[in-house]
Amino acid sequence: MKKYLLSRIAQAIGVVFAISLITFFILNIIPGNPVQLMLGEFATQETIDRVTHEMGLDKPVILQYLNWLGNMLRGNFGTSYFQGRPVIELLGQAFKVTAGLSLMSYALALLSGIVFGIIAAVYHNKFLDKLLMVLSIAGISAPNFWIAIILQIIFGLRLHWFPISGVSSFAAYILPTLALGTRYAASISRITRTSMLEVVKQDYVRTAQAKGLPSWKVTMGHTFRNALLPIVTLAGSDLSTIFTGSMLIESVFSIPGIGKLLLDCIGNRDLPVIEGGVMYIAVICVLIYLLVDLLYAVIDPRIRLGGENE
Amino acid sequence: MNKKKGISENTKGFYRISWDILRKNRLAMICLFIVAALIVIALFAPLIAPRDPDLQIIKEKLQKPGPMHWLGTDEFGRDILSRIIYGCRISLSVGVISQLIGTVIGFSMGVCAGYFGKKTDAVISFIIQVFSSFPFLLFAIAIMFVLGPGLNNLYIALGLLSWTPTARLIRGDVLRLKNSEYIQACIIGGGSNLRIILTHLLPNCFYTLIVTSTLGIPGAILSEASMSFLGLGVQPPMASWGSMISNAQAYIRSSTYYSIAPGIAIIITVMAFNLLGDGLRDALDPKMRS
Numbered sequence: 150m151k152k153y154l155l156s157r158i159a160q161a162i163g164v165v166f167a168i169s170l171i172t173f174f175i176l177n178i179i180p181g182n183p184v185q186l187m188l189g190e191f192a193t194q195e196t197i198d199r200v201t202h203e204m205g206l207d208k209p210v211i212l213q214y215l216n217w218l219g220n221m222l223r224g225n226f227g228t229s230y231f232q233g234r235p236v237i238e239l240l241g242q243a244f245k246v247t248a249g250l251s252l253m254s255y256a257l258a259l260l261s262g263i264v265f266g267i268i269a270a271v272y273h274n275k276f277l278d279k280l281l282m283v284l285s286i287a288g289i290s291a292p293n294f295w296i297a298i299i300l301q302i303i304f305g306l307r308l309h310w311f312p313i314s315g316v317s318s319f320a321a322y323i324l325p326t327l328a329l330g331t332r333y334a335a336s337i338s339r340i341t342r343t344s345m346l347e348v349v350k351q352d353y354v355r356t357a358q359a360k361g362l363p364s365w366k367v368t369m370g371h372t373f374r375n376a377l378l379p380i381v382t383l384a385g386s387d388l389s390t391i392f393t394g395s396m397l398i399e400s401v402f403s404i405p406g407i408g409k410l411l412l413d414c415i416g417n418r419d420l421p422v423i424e425g426g427v428m429y430i431a432v433i434c435v436l437i438y439l440l441v442d443l444l445y446a447v448i449d450p451r452i453r454l455g456g457e458n459e
Numbered sequence: 460m461n462k463k464k465g466i467s468e469n470t471k472g473f474y475r476i477s478w479d480i481l482r483k484n485r486l487a488m489i490c491l492f493i494v495a496a497l498i499v500i501a502l503f504a505p506l507i508a509p510r511d512p513d514l515q516i517i518k519e520k521l522q523k524p525g526p527m528h529w530l531g532t533d534e535f536g537r538d539i540l541s542r543i544i545y546g547c548r549i550s551l552s553v554g555v556i557s558q559l560i561g562t563v564i565g566f567s568m569g570v571c572a573g574y575f576g577k578k579t580d581a582v583i584s585f586i587i588q589v590f591s592s593f594p595f596l597l598f599a600i601a602i603m604f605v606l607g608p609g610l611n612n613l614y615i616a617l618g619l620l621s622w623t624p625t626a627r628l629i630r631g632d633v634l635r636l637k638n639s640e641y642i643q644a645c646i647i648g649g650g651s652n653l654r655i656i657l658t659h660l661l662p663n664c665f666y667t668l669i670v671t672s673t674l675g676i677p678g679a680i681l682s683e684a685s686m687s688f689l690g691l692g693v694q695p696p697m698a699s700w701g702s703m704i705s706n707a708q709a710y711i712r713s714s715t716y717y718s719i720a721p722g723i724a725i726i727i728t729v730m731a732f733n734l735l736g737d738g739l740r741d742a743l744d745p746k747m748r749s
Binding site: 400427 | 595
């Protein structure tokens with residue numbers, strides 16, 4: 150277990166490092182001088198040169214990268230070109246909002262996805278199962294920003310139940326949460342159903358039934374327990390994509406989260422914020438993957454006790 | 460399933476059997492029909508669309524659906540139905556072309572990793588891991604930010620990002636195939652690596668490629684819609700379902716139907732590809748056959 154843990158952590162660090170390399174070099178080959186953009190079109194060449202030098206943008210790219218990486222490791226993400234505030238402050242503030250929204254959607258998706266998935270598996274091939282599966286495939290196929298707009302129209306503009314933008318009250322979070330969570334609820338319910346149906350065929354489930362356990366006990370204690378692995382894998386990768394998926398939802402509902410911050414900064418080419426934001430999200434994703442893998446090892450003894458070769 | 464036949468009799472080939480299985484899957488056949496219809500719509504858009512999708516008649520702006528405009532008009536008085544029909548071209552071309560790029564990269568990477576093993580495998584597996592732990596949409600946005608918006612760049616960005624599932628599966632296939640006797644025989648017989656890969660491994664991985672690329676198309680279509688919705692994809696006045704929804708957002712108070720239609724188009728297309736992909740997987744997976 151210890152060996153597995155250490156190798157997995159080393160791998161995660163390697164991935165973060167590779168991502169930082171890709172991010173920096175991709176974002177630094179963009180045409181256009183950021184200093185020129187920052188100072189506006191009336192700046193003299195002299196001022197541009199001076200600011201370029203002050204910001205260290207005239208050094209070789211590799212030195213710039215090492216400098217950037219070193220600063221980032223010390224928690225210094227630089228300063229926004231346009232807002233004049235430290236990037237880490239902007240990101241931290243926006244992240245709180247995004248994390249709140251994402252985690253609520255995630256909780257909703259996990260709960261409803263698993264419940265619907267179990268119901269569909271229990272009523273396999275009955276009407277309820279088919280209805281749930283049609284809904285879930287529609288949920289997977291619909292773009293979440295469109296669901297968001299439809300929710301705004303129905304519950305905001307027609308029924309006046311919830312506000313359609315902002316984060317002023319808890320009620321304002323309800324529509325974004327639903328819009329963001331639908332897709333994940335749909336995919337989790339599908340994998341739950343598939344995995345449950347796979348396990349139901351096993352001998353030990355039949356044994357449990359044969360020895361006269363109540364059917365809910367067989368379903369929850371034997372079938373669901375053993376169907377967990379694929380669900381955990383999917384739920385893990387969902388948790389990391391939900392943070393970025395919230396970008397579109399934030400833009401529809403004007404929520405000042407990390408997605409909206411990044412989109413705004415992409416609009417005005419505020420490079421330090423974009424770089425910092427991408428790294429911030431990437432690190433969170435890698436951490437989540439790491440946690441999921443460790444959780445996996447806890448659930449599945451086969452991984453814990455070797456089998457690291459494949 | 461088929462009756463058992465003697466070896467001496469003519470037996471059906473792999474793809475023939477797969478087709479027979481697929482044909483019995485009613486849902487998949489309906490989806491195949493929808494996909495075929497969408498392709499026809501995309502190819503013959505100029506003949507099918509009632510009007511030029513970019514023709515602006517300002518005095519007809521934001522009309523409700525009616526006999527003149529079946530799905531109404533947008534804020535510039537353009538016919539929404541015509542724009543949706545032309546938007547089909549964008550969605551399908553992005554789906555297919557980006558998946559082709561992704562499949563070629565994914566196959567090459569997967570084969571190299573599985574066939575050459577050792578260090579090559581370690582390096583490629585690491586690259587796959589880096590790419591798959593990077594949030595897809597964020598990566599796509601970063602690439603589009605660098606390349607600049609536009610249709611061609613969208614093909615490239617989504618293609619560059621969609622190869623990892625293919626590579627992973629092909630690697631697994633090749634690892635399994637490599638130990639089979641006929642591949643070993645080829646290696647001993649002195650067949651060149653390229654020959655073995657192209658004439659023996661490629662045909663044997665073909666069904667994996669069909670399934671993964673079909674199942675990758677809906678994701679690419681959704682990504683295109685998202686990028687265009689954010690203004691990073693297809694540029695105006697070109698009609699894309701995503702950008703139509705984005706434009707419609709400003710008019711949700713007055714013209715509800717405007718935002719609904721493009722969304723329905725996306726759902727139908729994505730759903731058809733998803734279900735067709737599922738059907739193909741069931742039909743082509745040898746493990747599913749008894």
